[in-house]
Amino acid sequence: AQSVTQLGSHVSVSEGALVLLRCNYSSSVPPYLFWYVQYPNQGLQLLLKYTTGATLVKGINGFEAEFKKSETSFHLTKPSAHMSDAAEYFCAVSVDFGNEKLTFGTGTRLTIIP
Amino acid sequence: EPEVTQTPSHQVTQMGQEVILRCVPISNHLYFYWYRQILGQKVEFLVSFYNNEISEKSEIFDDQFSVERPDGSNFTLKIRSTKLEDSAMYFCASSKGTSKQYFGPGTRLTVT
Numbered sequence: 468a469q470s471v472t473q474l475g476s477h478v479s480v481s482e483g484a485l486v487l488l489r490c491n492y493s494s495s496v497p498p499y500l501f502w503y504v505q506y507p508n509q510g511l512q513l514l515l516k517y518t519t520g521a522t523l524v525k526g527i528n529g530f531e532a533e534f535k536k537s538e539t540s541f542h543l544t545k546p547s548a549h550m551s552d553a554a555e556y557f558c559a560v561s562v563d564f565g566n567e568k569l570t571f572g573t574g575t576r577l578t579i580i581p
Numbered sequence: 582e583p584e585v586t587q588t589p590s591h592q593v594t595q596m597g598q599e600v601i602l603r604c605v606p607i608s609n610h611l612y613f614y615w616y617r618q619i620l621g622q623k624v625e626f627l628v629s630f631y632n633n634e635i636s637e638k639s640e641i642f643d644d645q646f647s648v649e650r651p652d653g654s655n656f657t658l659k660i661r662s663t664k665l666e667d668s669a670m671y672f673c674a675s676s677k678g679t680s681k682q683y684f685g686p687g688t689r690l691t692v693t
Contacts, residue, residue: 499680511684518680567680568637571624
């Protein structure tokens with residue numbers, strides 16, 4: 468079985484500062500890793516995903532994440548935070564290509580300080 | 582971009598009543614999912630559906646739950662006899678099997 472741990476249920480950064488949201492995973496087989504964003508009263512939107520290949524993946528809205536197998540991590544970063552980045556962020560893992568049940572972390576609420 | 586839609590956006594029901602949550606997945610997608618998110622908790626997998634049958638279900642998805650794709654476009658989640666602890670946001674998702682799942686906006690179910 469796979470699992471995801473997101474360190475920090477709440478993260479606050481100043482506008483223009485670096486955003487770093489942490490995600491560690493556990494999986495007995497090579498994982499597929501995802502970051503989803505949830506804006507208030509909306510559904511989940513895929514930010515980026517890692518399946519195979521290049522370990523640094525770029526997503527929408529200037530976010531990127533790096534898959535580090537040795538650290539079992541998939542941390543999400545953005546060089547410069549924008550007010551519109553305020554949302555809940557979920558890291559997720561799956562291990563099947565096709566019928567890919569997602570296992571989510573508990574989420575990190577990102578607050579941007581003006 | 583095509584979207585997954587869900588109705589209703591908010592459903593209030595009394596304990597013991599049956600509810601049906603409706604989803605219209607993206608038209609050329611083949612895999613369908615239900616997830617739920619209890620307030621303040623993480624999103625949890627309930628069930629996946631492919632080729633008109635359940636592919637996988639979680640331990641949450643007990644005999645009170647069922648899914649159906651009645652007409653080739655809708656995908657429904659039925660809870661036969663709701664309990665207070667069923668109160669949650671329920672998300673439908675669909676995919677073509679390319680690892681990207683598209684989520685609907687959710688239905689907030691409140692059981693009183």
